[in-house]
Amino acid sequence: MVDFISNYSPIIQALFGTLFTWGLTALGSGLIFFTKEVSRKLLDGMLGFASGVMIAASYWSLLAPAIELSENLPVPSWFPAASGFLLGGAFLFAVDKLLPHMHIGHEGAGSEGPKTSWQRSVLLITAITLHNIPEGLAVGVAFGAAAAGVEAASVGAAVALAIGIGIQNFPEGLAVSAPLRREGWKRGRSFFYGQLSGMVEPVAGLLGAAATFFIRPILPYALAFAAGAMIYVVAEELIPESKREGHSDIPTIGVMLGFAAMMLLDVALG
Numbered sequence: 001m002v003d004f005i006s007n008y009s010p011i012i013q014a015l016f017g018t019l020f021t022w023g024l025t026a027l028g029s030g031l032i033f034f035t036k037e038v039s040r041k042l043l044d045g046m047l048g049f050a051s052g053v054m055i056a057a058s059y060w061s062l063l064a065p066a067i068e069l070s071e072n073l074p075v076p077s078w079f080p081a082a083s084g085f086l087l088g089g090a091f092l093f094a095v096d097k098l099l100p101h102m103h104i105g106h107e108g109a110g111s112e113g114p115k116t117s118w119q120r121s122v123l124l125i126t127a128i129t130l131h132n133i134p135e136g137l138a139v140g141v142a143f144g145a146a147a148a149g150v151e152a153a154s155v156g157a158a159v160a161l162a163i164g165i166g167i168q169n170f171p172e173g174l175a176v177s178a179p180l181r182r183e184g185w186k187r188g189r190s191f192f193y194g195q196l197s198g199m200v201e202p203v204a205g206l207l208g209a210a211a212t213f214f215i216r217p218i219l220p221y222a223l224a225f226a227a228g229a230m231i232y233v234v235a236e237e238l239i240p241e242s243k244r245e246g247h248s249d250i251p252t253i254g255v256m257l258g259f260a261a262m263m264l265l266d267v268a269l270g
Contacts, residue, residue, distance in 0.1 A: 006155045010147035011209045013155065014140040017162035018205035021139065024166040025132075025198030028173025029191045032181050040245050043171065047242035048254025050168030051234045054135075054260035055255070061161040062138060065145045069220040073205035080220035087221075088134065088228025095130055096236070101224025129197045131237060132172075134203030134229030135165045141222045147213055156269035163269075164262040169198055 005013050048172030063081055070080040085113030142158035181187065208226070212219045 014209035026195035045173035048251030052258025084224025087248030136204030193227030
């Protein structure tokens with residue numbers, strides 16, 4: 001698979017990778033045709049697993065290449081990685097404050113951000129869609145880094161990142177579709193809007209790959225930005241939500257397994 005993808009430009013590679021992550025979002029949403037309830041313990045474990053994947057991916061696939069690239073820039077080697085990382089988190093922090101949204105599992109509570117008359121379902125879809133942007137961006141800049149010849153980055157590592165993000169997208173698709181179904185939406189409509197939340201990833205991936213491929217000086221900043229945005233999602237959304245019902249052991253085990261799985265993927269393919 002890696003050899004096949006290597007024959008294409010980084011932009012096409014990013015398109016393949018993000019179409020895969022979107023596909024797994026759709027696959028998770030497709031479970032709504034078989035059930036409208038999600039076991040809370042299962043969801044907590046999946047959210048923990050997704051957190052572990054994103055934490056591992058943020059370092060091996062994004063921050064490590066960013067730090068390596070920074071060694072040849074006319075600024076302190078720590079600056080691009082640190083500033084890009086913090087900017088990624090600050091960007092999502094600002095979006096959380098400026099755009100109405102609702103977190104997974106909170107569909108019965110009030111919204112966050114500015115007051116709005118939007119329906120709960122729209123708020124939930126908005127939140128998941130926003131959080132998919134850094135994931136698509138991460139895949140795109142990873143392929144861009146591989147094309148730039150960064151030693152710490154490779155097409156295999158970018159493929160591993162796409163696989164890891166795709167795996168953690170699976171429960172997110174169901175996490176969007178299930179609440180919509182519980183609110184009385186038909187299965188087909190619930191599925192459509194659940195998978196729609198992942199559609200932003202190919203767009204973000206293409207933008208990330210194109211920007212880093214054509215404007216190489218921004219590459220370390222872009223890699224670190226994607227890492228910071230992903231860690232923000234983990235700290236703000238995934239881990240707190242996974243422990244909200246008091247199932248502390250299950251999500252913790254999920255984090256460990258997700259981290260190990262992403263590490264193995266990166267070592268095996270990178």
